[in-house]
Each structure stands twice: as C-alpha cells, then as structure tokens.
Amino acid sequence: MSDPASTPSNQVPGPADRLRIVLVGTQHPGNIGSAARAMKTMGLSRLVLVAPEKAPSVESYALAAGADDVLAGAATCATLAEAVADCRLVLGCTARSRRVALEELLPRDAAARAVGEAAAGAEVALVFGRERTGLSNDELQLCHASVHIPANPDYSSLNLAAAVQVLSYELRLAVLAVAGQATGPDAEGGEGGPERREPPASHSEMEGFFAQLGDTLDAIDFHKGRAPESAMRKLRRLYLRAGLDSREVRILRGILADAQRMASLARKGD
Ligand code: SAH
Numbered sequence: 001m002s003d004p005a006s007t008p009s010n011q012v013p014g015p016a017d018r019l020r021i022v023l024v025g026t027q028h029p030g031n032i033g034s035a036a037r038a039m040k041t042m043g044l045s046r047l048v049l050v051a052p053e054k055a056p057s058v059e060s061y062a063l064a065a066g067a068d069d070v071l072a073g074a075a076t077c078a079t080l081a082e083a084v085a086d087c088r089l090v091l092g093c094t095a096r097s098r099r100v101a102l103e104e105l106l107p108r109d110a111a112a113r114a115v116g117e118a119a120a121g122a123e124v125a126l127v128f129g130r131e132r133t134g135l136s137n138d139e140l141q142l143c144h145a146s147v148h149i150p151a152n153p154d155y156s157s158l159n160l161a162a163a164v165q166v167l168s169y170e171l172r173l174a175v176l177a178v179a180g181q182a183t184g185p186d187a188e189g190g191e192g193g194p195e196r197r198e199p200p201a202s203h204s205e206m207e208g209f210f211a212q213l214g215d216t217l218d219a220i221d222f223h224k225g226r227a228p229e230s231a232m233r234k235l236r237r238l239y240l241r242a243g244l245d246s247r248e249v250r251i252l253r254g255i256l257a258d259a260q261r262m263a264s265l266a267r268k269g270d
Contacts, residue, residue: 015118016175020046021164022083024139025130027053033063033071034161035128040067042168043175047074048083048125063161080127080139081207088122088200089114092135092143093167095157101237103145110147111170112177119178122200126167131160141233142203144240198245209249209256210236216256219263 021039026032026049033056036047047070049056056071064071077083084090091110092102105113114124127143129135140146149166151158158166201209214232217223223231244252 014175015115015178016043016171017046018118018121018123019044019114019171020048020083020087020123020125021168022048022050022080022125022127023052023160023164024050024080024127024135025053026160027131028160029054029057029060030063031131031160032056032074033060033065033067034159035164036060036064036067036070036074038161038165039168040070042165042172044168044171045070045073047071049074049076050080050083051078052076080142081203084125084127084142084203086123087125087203089117089124090127090143090203091125091145091147092127092129092140093147093149093163094129094140095134095151095163096148101233102140102143103237103241105145105147107147107149107167107170108173110145111167111174113145115171115174115178117200120199126171128160128164141236198247201244201246201249205246205249206240206244209239209253212253212256212260213239216259216263219260 021035021044023032023035029052032047032049032052039045039047055076056074060071061068075083091105091114110126114126118124126147127135127139129139135143147167149156149158149163210232213235214228217228217231242248
C-alpha cells in the first residue's frame with residue numbers, strides 16, 4: 001500500500017496536501033475515476049480507497065480523464081480506522097441524518113474547519129460511503145462530525161462522485177480564503193493570527209482515551225447493570241466535540257488512571 005499521508009513531492013506542501021478524500025467500500029470503479037477528476041479540478045490530490053469492491057479499472061481511468069495521476073497515486077487500506085489513523089479531524093459525509101449522535105455540519109462549515117486544521121499542520125480526512133448503503137454506524141463512530149449536503153429532502157442522495165465534487169469545491173474555496181489571508185495586506189505583523197496551541201489529538205490518541213474511559217467506567221461501576229453503549233456514544237460525542245489537544249488527552253488519561261487505581265484499592269479494602 002502507498003502511504004495515505006504522503007504528499008506530492010514536486011510541490012510546496014500547503015493545507016490542500018493535508019486533506020485526504022477517503023472512499024469506503026466503493027462499488028462502481030467508474031465512481032472512483034469520477035471522484036479523482038472531481039478532486040483534481042479543485043486542487044486536491046490525496047485519494048484513499050478503503051476496501052473497494054473492485055480495484056480501479058479501465059473504466060475508472062476513462063472517467064478520471066486527465067486525473068490519472070490522482071488515481072494512480074491512490075492508497076488502498078483494509079479498514080477506515082487504518083485510513084484515518086494519523087488524522088486529527090475525520091468528517092463523514094452522509095446522504096441522510098443517522099441515529100448516530102454526531103454533530104452535523106454544512107459543507108461550508110465542514111470545509112472551513114477542515115482547512116483550518118490542515119493549515120495548522122493537522123492531517124484531515126473527508127470520508128464518503130458506499131453507493132448503496134453509505135457509511136455504517138460503526139464507521140460514523142470513527143468520525144468527529146458528519147457532513148450533510150442540504151439536498152432535496154425527498155431525494156437527498158447524490159451520486160458519490162457528485163458529493164465528492166461538492167465537498168472538494170467547498171474545500172477549494174476555504175483553501176483560497178486561507179491563501180488570501182496569508183498573502184493579504186494584513187499578513188505580517190497584524191493581530192488576530194491563528195492562536196498557537198498544542199496540535200489536536202490524533203485519531204489513535206482519542207481511541208486510546210476512549211478505551212481507557214470505557215475500562216474506567218466499568219471499574220467504578222458507572223453503568224450499574226445498564227448497557228454501556230449509549231453512555232459511551234454520548235461521551236464520545238462530547239469529547240470529540242471538545243477538539244482536545246494531545247496534552248489535554250494526557251491529563252484526562254492521568255485522571256482515569258488515578259480513578260482506576262482508587263477503584264482497585266477500594267476493591268481490595270472490601
Ligand atoms: N443510499 C446511500 C447513499 C449513498 S451515496 C445512503 O442512503 O446512505 C454515496 C455517498 O455519497 C454517501 O455515503 C455520502 O458519503 C455521499 N453523499 C451522497 N449524498 C450526500 C449528501 N446529500 N450529503 C453528504 N454526502 C452525500
């Protein structure tokens with residue numbers, strides 16, 4: 001597999017180079033080609049395929065038109081978790097609202113957030129689902145927020161590549177806006193530049209935290225016989241919304257470790 005985090009070597013890396021488009025379980029190879037074309041028109045080049053039903057084919061290359069380079073450079077991963085492991089922001093695009101309690105963003109707000117994070121040095125993924133069934137709830141659980149194109153509510157499902165085009169266009173506008181700020185008259189010495197802070201926590205740091213949170217809640221008997229899934233879903237949503245950085249995750253994990261230690265001492269004292 002090629003590295004999903006790699007950037008084209010002949011360009012100075014900018015925010016667009018830290019944005020990846022992830023297609024999960026794509027069923028029609030033609031859509032992979034059309035998505036590559038949609039991306040390239042908007043200055044995006046990093047395509048990741050998660051377990052496509054069929055590998056890119058002659059049909060994909062035909063529909064990619066001049067975007068063969070994007071298609072040829074596409075990485076392939078076995079799972080979505082693998083495809084986004086190094087990402088600090090993962091946004092899942094959905095044709096309809098799901099029961100998964102995720103914050104839902106409009107494409108414009110999603111693009112602003114994605115490009116803001118990428119401009120601050122973070123890896124960002126926009127994830128698209130299968131033509132027939134979209135993203136599974138488990139896959140959406142790996143996302144920090146969902147993105148919905150506010151289409152006709154009676155007919156809201158766009159073709160996969162058309163959805164990639166809409167999001168890529170919004171990303172393009174956001175990239176151009178950031179570039180305009182960087183080269184505009186106030187670029188140097190002005191106030192109000194981006195606040196320097198620790199990098200946002202990576203996807204795997206957050207998953208490590210959630211695993212420890214689950215163990216701790218068990219250890220302190222938080223669930224009292226209730227199924228833990230519902231509470232964990234709500235807690236995931238809360239912590240993902242908070243946009244924690246690596247240091248904050250370390251502090252929270254320190255608190256959990258102490259709670260686990262106290263619970264084990266209390267058990268010994270019984
Ligand atoms: N029947 C599927 C539709 C899948 S369309 C379903 O109901 O989920 C394939 C993919 O295109 C979706 O998984 C999503 O990533 C993207 N997509 C299609 N329409 C969209 C919309 N209105 N908003 C956001 N993403 C959309």
